[in-house]
Amino acid sequence: MTVLDNTATTPEPATEAATVEFRRLRREFGPTVALDGLDLTVRPGELLALLGPSGCGKTTALRMLAGFEHPDSGEVLVDGDDVTRVPAHRRDAGMVFQSYSLFPHLDALDNVAFGLRMRKVRTAQRRSRAAELLDLVGLADKGARFPHQLSGGQQQRVALARALALRPRVLLLDEPLSALDAKVRLTLREEIRRLQQELGITTLFVTHDQEEALSMADRVAVMRAGRLEQCAAPAELYGRPATAFVAGFVGTTSRIPGRLDGASVEVLGRRLPVDGRIPAGAEVDVLVRPESVRVRAEDDGHARVVATSFLGAAVRITVRLADGAEVKADLPAHEAAELTAGAAVDVSLPDRPVLVTERTS
Template identity: 55%
Template structure:
């Protein structure tokens, strides 16, 4: 199922520029002595789609709940537009929310679920139902208006939850891991449709996820969080190509960790010299993307390795090798090349900037680290 083109008379399309700037100013949040958010600063422009990305427990959902008013900040300010809403209750913040759980009323039809927020705001039944049909039209479910939640698939129920959040024409849309309960194919489809719909409506959107592929696919910018702080914020391309820290490099994409010798703004790895994103000197650990490592003939190669496994992934193949120095390295290459277990290969680098951190005595052999 895909989003159906809404009719020209769809009332929600008139709200296409009805969006607000969002600002976190030094937001901190503590539960007793445990501090979850540390002086969080973040600016989101009107109409922007920003993802909060990070592992479980990093504070991303807490930040979203503070923005929504479901949690009170311990200190700091939250602004929507030019308005300080830090002490404003949730129902007066002009936001829409979609959660991981669909939270639909089982005794109400799809259109009644969608119109529920409008009715609570005192809108007449006829107008509320009309606008609910418009919202369902946007998400491709107007033909399901008379059904009940138990008669819908998981993806359809989440579409209803999205329609219910949009029907009130919020200035900001908050999405808290809305796709994590869906199967892989539906998840990708609905992810892309949410982005297309957001672009059409122009609603400022904050999307919480631990899935780096989701964040890369839909975001204008991504804020990578770790330990209650933002490690880096930037476009998907900036985070992937120029991560500001080893944590970002490891979390956004797939990286292998190998030793190198840094000197200023360059680092020597396997006899090759490549640029560093952050200048440093001495022995370092370097993060390498699979697509930036090449398999070459072992004769004359600066670094030799033994093939451990090779996985066919459609248009390309990913091979993991063990270097002579004991480091596991992932290599992405043409699917027509089919290394076998135990094959001897050489390794070389493409000349792109890499991220590194100082190497300590406790550093272990690097391994390919998926997000």
């Protein structure tokens, strides 16, 4: 794979980074509510990822910003200007699709220059601009190649260069890496992030891949059933999920039965403070990340190791508690050596606030 040349000239954005606002967006497709009053702001120059399961509304929101969909109610604003009913070709947004969408009869240079040609930019100027952008995305020597002569990763680079050719105020990425293999996807997401930061362009990125969202975005907006569950920086989203859905969707989470006692919860033989909302019922589940769970071998322990999984520097241990609940713990490899399947263990949690939710059946 070609690695982007950091010495390449970075083109200057045509305008200041834009602010994007979704205000009370609602969109229905028959009986299905795709967006249910979405309120969200994308800050100037940031990369914000829309993350969520299929059907949560993230792509609908992106298409509304692009101008391909219109809400039943609500507004889309760019730098305070209402663009809700502005046609897509007047939105000043560049979009990169999952499927590349390159013209098969045009070489890479002409694919990148296509939008400039539609705007009647002179031949010499548009070819110069296209060559500059191909250089920026690491394809300076591939301008004469046609899409079928390029790898998937190279085709997506061409699509990215084409989206940037018109110096858009907003860059929209619709799951652009999902069709690529794992190694190419990892490399290209790092390159897209570097390029976005260098250009300082406001970017909205749709993905269902949590690792992709957490590694690339300044903030991640988690959506569910057309609503925004939480929007926060990756570290906050992972470390302090606002809802049980976010805790379960972002990263790995175990549920441990507990019992509420005022603003604290009794769990695994100790009392811990509750972080965030306190459910109405006394019987709850405590939500914990695997790196927060402590497991040690204990001859008279009331839990048993049921499985181990090697993760490289860590080993993931799955433990079954006396009540049948299963808990996952990530331990350094050297600490997990004696924790084989069937071993009796003691399980505990650190003395810090925990997130709780209603008990599942």
